[in-house]
Amino acid sequence: MSAAILAGLTGAALVGLGLYGLLTDPHPLRKILAFNILGSGVFLLFGIIARKGAAAGFAADPVPQAMVITGIVVAFSATALAVTLLLRLFQETRRATLEPDAPAKTPDAGVDG
Amino acid sequence: MSVIQALDIGLALLVLAVAGWTIAAREAFASVVGYVAYGLLLSLVWVRLFAVDVALTEAAIGSGVTGVLLISAVVRLRKTEAPAAAERPGVVLRALAAALCTVVAAALAAVVLLMPDPGATLAPEAGQHLGELGVGNPITAVLIAYRSFDTMLEKVVLILAVIGVWSLASDGNWGGVAGPRRGARPEGALAFLAQLLPPLGIVVAIHIVWVGANEPGGAFQGGAILAAMALIVLMARLTEAPEIRRRWLRLALIAGPAVFLVVGIAGFAIPGSFLAYPAGWAKPLILLIEAFMTLSIAATLPMLVIGPPDRPPS
Numbered sequence: 001m002s003a004a005i006l007a008g009l010t011g012a013a014l015v016g017l018g019l020y021g022l023l024t025d026p027h028p029l030r031k032i033l034a035f036n037i038l039g040s041g042v043f044l045l046f047g048i049i050a051r052k053g054a055a056a057g058f059a060a061d062p063v064p065q066a067m068v069i070t071g072i073v074v075a076f077s078a079t080a081l082a083v084t085l086l087l088r089l090f091q092e093t094r095r096a097t098l099e100p101d102a103p104a105k106t107p108d109a110g111v112d113g
Numbered sequence: 114m115s116v117i118q119a120l121d122i123g124l125a126l127l128v129l130a131v132a133g134w135t136i137a138a139r140e141a142f143a144s145v146v147g148y149v150a151y152g153l154l155l156s157l158v159w160v161r162l163f164a165v166d167v168a169l170t171e172a173a174i175g176s177g178v179t180g181v182l183l184i185s186a187v188v189r190l191r192k193t194e195a196p197a198a199a200e201r202p203g204v205v206l207r208a209l210a211a212a213l214c215t216v217v218a219a220a221l222a223a224v225v226l227l228m229p230d231p232g233a234t235l236a237p238e239a240g241q242h243l244g245e246l247g248v249g250n251p252i253t254a255v256l257i258a259y260r261s262f263d264t265m266l267e268k269v270v271l272i273l274a275v276i277g278v279w280s281l282a283s284d285g286n287w288g289g290v291a292g293p294r295r296g297a298r299p300e301g302a303l304a305f306l307a308q309l310l311p312p313l314g315i316v317v318a319i320h321i322v323w324v325g326a327n328e329p330g331g332a333f334q335g336g337a338i339l340a341a342m343a344l345i346v347l348m349a350r351l352t353e354a355p356e357i358r359r360r361w362l363r364l365a366l367i368a369g370p371a372v373f374l375v376v377g378i379a380g381f382a383i384p385g386s387f388l389a390y391p392a393g394w395a396k397p398l399i400l401l402i403e404a405f406m407t408l409s410i411a412a413t414l415p416m417l418v419i420g421p422p423d424r425p426p427s
Contacts (some may be wrong), residue, residue, distance in 0.1 A: 003117075003118075003121045003161045003162065004162060005225060005226070006121050006122065006125050007125070007158050007161065007162055008222075008225035008228075009125070009222050009225055009226075010125045010128055010129060010158065011221070011225070012218045012219075012221035012222040012224075012225055013129055013218050013222070014128070014129070014132055015217060015218055015221055016214040016215060016217055016218025016219075016221075017129070017132050017133060017136055017214070017218075018132075018136070019210075019213075019214045019217055020136065020210055020211055020214040021135075021136035023210040023213075023214070024201070024202055024206070024207050024210050025136070025201075026197045026198070026200035026201055026202070027141060027193065027194060027197035027198075028197075029141055029183070029186060029187060029190055030136075030141060030144060032183075033135060033136075033144060033145065033148050033183070034135075034136055036148070036175075036179070037132050037135060037136070037148075037151070040151075040152075040155055040171075040175065043167075043171075044155075044158065045221065045224075045225070047158075047159060047162040047164055047167070048162070048225060048228065049228075049232060050162065050164060051162050051163065051164075052228055052229070052230055052231055052232035052234075053231065053232050053233060053234030053235070053236055054163075054231065054234070054236065055231065055234045055236040055237055056234075056236045056237040056239075056240040057240065058236045058239070058240060058251055059163035060162060060163050060164055060236075061234045061235055061236045061239075062235075062236060062239045062251035062252045062254070062255050063235045063236075063239060063255055063259075063260070065164050065166060065167050065252050065255075066252050066255035066256045066260060066263075067260075067263075068164075068167050068170075069166060069167055069170045069252070069256065069333055070256070070263055070264060070267045072167075072170050072171060072174050072175050073170070073174060073267060073271065073333060073410075074267055074270050075175070076174050076175070076178060076179055076414070076417070077270055077271050077273075077274035077417060078274070079179055079182065079183075080182055080274055080278060080417035080418065081274050081277045081278060081417075083182055083183065083186045084277070084278045084281055084420050084421060085281065086186070086190070087186060087189060087190070087420065088281045088421075090189070090190055090193060094192075095193060095196065096190055096193035096197065097193070097196065097197060097200065099200055
């Protein structure tokens with residue numbers, strides 16, 4: 001099994017792992033992390049497409065690679081915006097939840113001291 | 114099985130294990146630390162795919178700058194972890210989600226295994242015009258020449274993200290300062306490193322931008338290193354970020370896409386289409402665009418990391 005196929009399979013597994021985290025973890029920051037793992041799995045799938053496109057003396061097709069570089073930068077800007085939105089939500093409500101019908105303010109006593 | 118194959122398999126297992134840790138870790142802080150390690154391991158996988166440009170970008174932006182952003186966020190959100198844990202879905206729902214994710218991963222794995230070899234490629238087309246462009250790195254050629262429209266719009270996305278982040282400031286702080294305050298007496302290892310590293314980092318960054326024409330590297334990677342230098346100086350509290358109302362800051366943020374757009378519009382006049390470079394002028398124009406793009410990336414990334422201004426302008 002070549003390094004490229006192995007990386008492609010890793011990418012496929014990362015998409016699965018990231019999707020699981022995105023679906024099941026209730027904390028928005030953890031969802032953002034999981035979404036980034038999902039995204040990097042998709043990037044790795046681009047990596048195997050690039051590697052299989054090796055031709056004309058290049059070790060890998062440059063077009064998918066350039067797309068991944070653009071993608072990493074765009075993923076970072078989206079992450080930064082999402083994290084800032086989340087911090088602002090926390091600043092306004094003292095909570096960070098996506099639950100629509102949660103109480104407006106959780107009592108601060110006890111568990112989270 | 115050769116040694117290199119064994120290393121590849123070990124690396125793949127390590128990447129998956131660290132990703133699993135990032136998803137499953139009980140504490141969000143541990144999860145973020147896992148994510149930073151994951152990004153660095155992933156850049157090794159990119160090296161094994163012979164994609165050194167991507168590996169550099171992943172290490173600098175995907176792992177480094179994102180890591181700083183997430184670590185400062187997770188510390189501020191620590192109190193929200195316990196209430197969130199109570200909202201965790203039940204076992205049945207999680208099992209269903211796991212089944213769905215396994216199906217998705219298996220389908221993608223099947224696509225990987227069934228992919229034709231050699232696959233479709235644009236490499237010959239990308240290599241054909243390198244001589245006319247005067248660049249040797251085909252990825253730089255794709256980014257700044259063949260698909261330059263994508264790259265320009267991506268710079269616009271960065272600016273939109275900055276506008277989005279800034280617009281979350283409260284009214285009183287508009288125009289003010291974001292990020293760590295200047296320390297009264299910076300000391301310790303971080304302050305020492307923040308004085309020692311930036312001169313070296315600036316040289317390395319300029320080198321990476323310059324060799325990006327022919328070797329792995331370029332404006333993204335160099336700009337990210339410059340941004341990292343700015344961030345370490347800010348985190349060591351040697352200085353404060355500029356007020357966001359400063360005109361020079363705003364000019365630095367938009368310089369990259371603005372120069373790109375001007376060159377693109379000039380393309381209407383001389384070669385006759387948007388973003389076309391006149392014959393013989395490609396290389397100097399590419400260098401001009403890359404220089405201003407590096408400046409903009411170096412200004413944008415730290416502004417995105419430190420967030421909206423949290424104190425009013427002086």
